[in-house]
Amino acid sequence: MTSRKRIFDLLRTINIASCQCPAHGYRGNIQVSNATPLKDYAFEIKCSTVRYGLGVTREVGQDLVNLNAKNVCVMTDPNVASLSPMKAVLDSLTRNGINYKVYDKVRVEPTDSSFKDAIHFAKEGNFDSFVAIGGGSVMDTCKAANLYYSDPDAEFLDYVNAPVGKGKAVNIQVKPMIAIPTTSGTGSETTGVSIFDYEEIHAKTGISHNALRPILALIDPLHTLTVPEKVSNYSGFDIFCHALESFTAIPFTERGPAPANPALRPAYQGSNPISDVWARFCLQTLQKYFVRSVNNSGDVEARSSMHLAATIAGVGIGNAGVHLCHGLAYPIAGNVKSFVPEDYGSNPIIPHGLSVVMTAPAVFRFTASSDPEKHLEAASLLGADVTNAKRKDAGRILSDVILLYMDKLKIENGLKALGYTNDDIPDLVKGALPQDRLLKIAPVTQSEEDLSKLLEESLTIY
Template identity: 60%
Template sequence: MLCCERRSFACSMSGLIPFSEVQSKPKRQKVKHLDNMARRDRVVHLLRQLEKAACSCPAHSHKFYRASGHDCGRKTDYAFEMASSNIRYGEGVTQEIGMDLQNMGAQNVCLMTDNNLSQLPPVKAVLESLIKNGVNYKVYDNVRVEPTDSSFKDAIAFAKKETFDVYVAVGGGSVMDTCKAANLYASHPEADFLDFVNAPIGKGKPVIGALKPLIAVPTTAGTGSETTGVAIFDYEKLKAKTGIANRAIKPTLGIVDPLHTLHMPERVAANSGFDVLCHALESYTALPYNMRSPCPPNPMSRPAYQGSNPISDVWSRHALNIVAKYMKRAVNNADDVEARSSMHLASVFAGIGFGNAGVHLCHGMSYPIAGNVKTYMAKGYNVEHPVVPHGLSVVLTSPAVFAFTASMCPDRHLEAAEILGGHVKNTKRADAGLLLADTLRQFLYDLKVDDGLSAIGYTKNDIPDLVRGTIPQERVTKLSPREHTEEDLTNLFEASLKLY
């Protein structure tokens, strides 16, 4: 930076106006208004000289930010960027939300949740705080568990009917993602729905206009959506999940109150935890950021999911350690406040990790698994439609996926296996994938996970559809550390039909 500052200083010194003239006042003031005009002309001239000769480094050059793009001189990226919501954590911290909204000067708040949660303590706690602090609000409680493009559009229509100045999401990932979308499209009323949806399904346009503040109150310990600029939904036309990924839609504040997780049924706690597990594993083993292509022509073009990097690694690894220590306790005992609180924090940690590094094959393959659901009714979910919970759809392919990817970064796979309880002593690097796969199978067996894709209604005949649904998910699949073909995806789905 000092070097750049010296260059800019030298550029100004090499202009047509001597340093002494710039620093000292005119000695004569015969005609004051003419003198002022002359000085203004000199300042304008100096600024023009500075602009022509200014340092071209990104930290100081205004031209860099005005330019539509530049050539970074390489095919892969050379930088990564960290972004996350502000997070407030503590037992009972939900009571502060009314004060937050009052501090923001909120005049009309949109509170989004789902039908089931609207009758439970987390939403009641939020409403009590709003009423106590005199906050005006309207409630939308029709969020769909595992949202679709249709359910997103319904929430968007609600948001557009009013002039909301702050949004509040109380619920799991479905609620938070729906609220993000409602805020985005209500703030861009002229936009077509597919404008911001990830390419190649949507147009993947950048979000340029400002959004309203959004406060997220997560009630599950899994998605990490309170930290990320990602909103996922089922695109019904393709029977596959896709989403919107842009830092602009991340919540302003995540209020993480571990008391809310005590209300999760056992299977909800398990499936939410599996999402944390895979967020941590996938982001830690993702393609490194400096191997991801293309190199963005402009910082605005750098994707939210950038590949593994030294900062995300810290969050992902720490989340994995917490999962290993507390997840089984949290699932098996709803009254274990320490375990459930720890998993709530692990969800945040993993969210910060994957929200910047990204995920890869487990998530990419999970989208058609959830989108093509037939008759499977998940236990513990108060819904009237078939549903494969997100965390379950992700984790069912994890043994096959990590056996496949391990050859590209075996040390990381071995480390993950060791954290999860695998015996790595004397294990060869070439066997890292098999060890991690076996460790995951035991972990899933202990937590009573359905025995593979066949147990949730899929057969070998469904695999071509599952592969076709995975191919468009290049936003995440391109971050796999190992390149893959349609044949590879077919083999991975086949290997996931049975786990044990």
């Protein structure tokens, strides 16, 4: 049964969108005003051009020729630098006569210091375009390098999201950027978001503006066949939470205030009918292919499907947004102590997808009251039997199915397994509070006590 809230949302939308000309009669409640509405009344979908296919990387050189590129900055990380995806990119550039320089020092889970190093490299060159080949860290670093290269007089915090930075709008023209993801998770190849760990506060923040979106994303499933098991696992849970968070985000008609100028409408606008389509597709794909893709790196069908799902999820979150799982994940990753995951080198690090999914069971128990039907639908798309399920049980049912996936894929047993205790919760809450942009997209408002409780419930999850 459709909830009253969703029915009234639909009626409000119809009332706004319906023709108001005299020929269609007077409906009795129409008031025309030039005042800016308190709540938003529209959403828009922006996305990078996406090209998907096995071996599509070979076309990047010709794409740069078509852009009339003469000198390209290629960014990657030390791991990808020696792998076949990087060779495919450089072969294509060489074959098409493109001059390039490679920056291969991108830090996995970048910091403001690592961003600044990449920005310095970019400013030393005379680049007319950028290519990122790697995971989300590479693409986010490349976006930042492109932005500050294009605005050389900007201070670093000028474009960083408020309240950490000034949140300045991007009014300069950035250079064309092509993104070639090698992992299946972040969806950064389609978004205008660049995330980093701001070392001063031990929490992640970022830069968010539509101008940062790559103009082209080349989605080549061949690259996923070299991704190690744990990387595939944790990256997959990033897709998982992208889909769930964008699907359950505050409706776009409830986000406010409406912008005085449409150019000021934020990238994260709340759930909407189009982003919901992407979320549903991702949840169905996860149900069918997630476990298969992790357990068998040679399963081309499964890894190809997850690679596409990551991009589709990126389109969804790039317009609807993510909320509490990501907002809480940033201090979880930023305050890492001694946790060293397999397949990620020897330095302490909490991979993004792992930090995000840690609180997911608690988060969706908390948000379920906002729209029980949608939470039940999400659980069903992930494989749960919701026949005769009660609305009051929606949070528990979705939480249980999330825990089932986490258990199947051997995700660590809560924040304690990552090195955290009850004593760390105040600092984690302190690190989450600056994520104002994300917390406001949650469908339920939260207090500091609520955030503390979500973290407490996530110390041990099984």
